[in-house]
Amino acid sequence: MSFDSKSSSSKTVCAALTLGKLGNITHKGWLYRYSGGSFLKGWKRRFFAISDERMYVFKENYHDSLHYDVIDLTTFRQVQQISTPRKTKYGFLLRSLRRPSVFDEPTGEMPESFEVELYADTEYSLNEWMSAISKVFVTMDLRTIQSTPLSSFDALVHRAGLLQPRVGGSILNRMDKHRATAAMDHLQSSSTLVSGSPDGVALTHLNGLGA
Structure with a gap:
């Protein structure tokens, strides 16, 4: 399991923004993230802010701090607590893979997988971050449902019918x-x-x- 994603699919490039200019912030706070640079490798404490389905990373939490990295949450579909943490007891993992659903087009190719490992200082902070990220994923799923063309309904029903029902029914x-x-x-x-x-x-x- 990787400490941090190095795939370009999990990150996005955007214009330089300061924390004060960042609008629609749904959650923010300190997290630990692994830095794999050539110098001073290790876990670094960084300030994160969620805005418009992105996690902006800052070195400080000052109003005029300039972000230096962005994690695109639309490339992930799962957030889960880490059972064997490495930094603090309160780690969570962002993963790109998720179980197939009726909205997934059938394909024989395995999707690219990548993940980001982050740590909070307290259990309360961990739960707040996981809740905030889960809400982003719910919003993404609702948008997918709403944007599904009506002509695709029969195909969705067909794929849903191919799913194995739970023993004994719902x-x-x-x-x-x-x-x-x-x-x-x-x-x-x-x-x-x-x-x-x-x-x-x-x-x-x-x-x-x-x-």
């Missing part, structure tokens, strides 16, 4: 079946059909109650 279906079975058992055990009424009308009496 949890909602299983709950409905359980409630229906329980209701039938209750009716059979708690009611008695009386067919000998004088008027020829069937009467129902609950067990334990008088006629």
